[in-house]
Amino acid sequence: MAGSIAEEKTFRRFLELFLREMRMPLQESDPPPMRPLSDLVTEDEVEGECLDLCLQHLYKYNCPCSLAAALARATADSLLQTDLSIHLLNKTVEDGADPLPQMESVKLAWLVFNRLFEMCCLWLKELPFRRRPQPYYETSIHAIKNMRRKMEDKHVIIPDFNSLFNIQVEEQAYFAVFDGHGGVDAAVYAANHLHVNLVHQESFNQDPIEALCKAFKVTDEGFVKKAAREHLRCGTTGVVTFLRGRTLYVAWLGDSQVILVRKGQVVELMKPHKPDREDEKLRIEALGGCVIWFGTWRVNGSLSVSRAIGDSEHKPYICGDADHDVFPLDGSEDYLILACDGFWDTVVPDEAVRVVSDHLEENSGDTTMVAHKLVASARDAGSSDNITVIVLNTVCNELKHVWHSIL
Template sequence: LNEEKTFRRFLELFLREMKMPLQESDPLPMRPLSDLVSEDEVEGECLDLCLQHLYKYNCPCSLAAALARATADSMLQTDLSVHHLSKTVEDGAEPFPLKLARLVFNRLFEMCCLWLKELPFHRRPQPYYETSIHAIKNMRRKMEDKHVIIPDFNTLFNIQDQEEQAFFAVFDGHGGVDAAIYAANHLHVNLVHQESFNHDPGEALYRAFKLTDERFVKKASRENLRCGTTGVVTFLRGRTLYVAWLGDSQVILVRRGQVVELMKPHKPDREDEKQRIEALGGCVIWFGTWRVNGSLSVSRAIGDSEHKPYICGDADHSIFPLDGSEDYLILACDGFWDTVSPDEAVRVVSDHLQENSGDTTMVAHKLVASARDAGSSDNITVIVVFLRDPRSPPPTKMLTLKSVRAYL
């Protein structure tokens, strides 16, 4: 009941704040990345606009997910052809104009009005992973990192028959932020729509990366964009952790205070990557750092169409069963890992938790500051996902039958 009260209170305040519905001449509360949205981008763009807008007003996370889902479903059932641009686009996918954003905000407003009268949504009582996030532009001219946090994945995609799921990602753009924004808006949507999603999330992640890359390359040629992005994604389903990545953004797992390596970043000087690039007729040259064809310092990415196939869009992925002894995950871009080692990161986190009796709020700020103090001038994004309550002592090792036998 308390939760329902909170939700109603939010809806009342939100509707009071919003000057709605938006007329043609009204400015948008938020500018979407692109004025051109193709059919396959509607769901991702719509979810993102709703979530960002609702979070600006401190909407409770599960309510935001449910409202974004309901708004997106309503948009997907609407005939949007009346909003098409008259000019057709070469590859057959016809983009919609900017009007989409105005439609989305007005539809979200209608949803909120309906839900205030009768709230159809009750959150399933499931615990969330506590997270700490911090991202800074640092010394760079522009911020080209994007991150995604979906603690309540099942609500956002209206998934009824699956265990608890959560999705966290960091995308580090280069040559512009468009590829990173695109990946942040669409990769999780592409993941859910994979046939293999229910029975093989690892495979589904691999395919989602590939599809996101293919679609962004098309968009880039339509809109004349020259940029790319690395990405690291962690997807939690029940007691299993799935990791997928492209390029040099990384995630580590900390278990009982020790670092567990989950992945190896894709850099051009990695022997297997170097061989793959050379076999395609490319080269890896030292130019302040090892670079593909003397240009990019990562060997895999979403986008970068002018560097394909040397810079490929094939993600690697791995699977880790969790047993409850895991402390947390740290996802971050290379602006962090280039100056802070995994062991150093763990020291920063444990010092912070000790000094603040387990309070996680500022953990990511501490990590970002330590990378900056160590000389990082790059954009820095850090997400810490706590897999158990840091305020309680770590679980004691369970005596298994096997270990008892060994002991006897």
């Protein structure tokens, strides 16, 4: 049963409308309502793919975040308890010394959406989900392809991390931006699997920052293997913010960035990985690589970032080791801005703060379109790259309208 009568009514109303709209179950010949961006998945990738398909589909119908997370978890658990071996392709792909069975992503999607439909039917009859009180995370998100041929950015918003992984500890939330290059496959893989890898680390409960860094490494290694199997040549930068109680954990690879604004002032949380950063340049040169100018500073004349998930052909110069930091929160924080380099290359942090302040003043504190305003400011300043911006309302204060305090 939900945490309150009103909330339970909201959840039940959503389930009724959602089931009416879904028109399920799918037949063998029916296309799934959402097609996965990858073609093949291994058994250890099923959990991340399932959670992503469920969340994206439920959010498309404006499902409450906590209910979406709980339904995604229940669907994934149910699917993982079934025998998926009957759906594996007969042909195996060599992964190192061991054959690695795979299944078609479309087949998995078909199974996921039918199982999600079954779960919604069961929950409409008897709602087992009880949402615990949690901080209010008001977010504004906007992402555009801009002048590029393809959109290679991906972002992840998980305000109720505990429900997604059925965790019974203090409240947690996860937000990330991944900026792909050479294709979207690495960004999709990181967006689907890094948070799953995070939870599966032994150090997750005791040392979240160690778990985050290990999750980046495991995700990088997993994608390198996938790229070898499927002949992919791409990579992705990434920045992750993980909130546990009143502590903010940040980990990153490459030049996507996050800033914290406290009492109207920028607090530097990280330093992006650029090839011309002195310590990065020395690391690359010590490995036998070089950093040269070719329109911008590039590793071996190629990539303009020095760390990333993927980019197998450029390793070890482009490494998969994440940097990290930890920040205690005291309630004086205003908001976070996570964005890819398509934003930060044309908008400096102080200018971003000014844009947010002006927008809030002009719109009586309404935050709905603040990310749109930031994206527009980057585009107007000359950015032609993909642009993704997430603005996360005050990370510590649980009051919904705290934005007004910074006007």
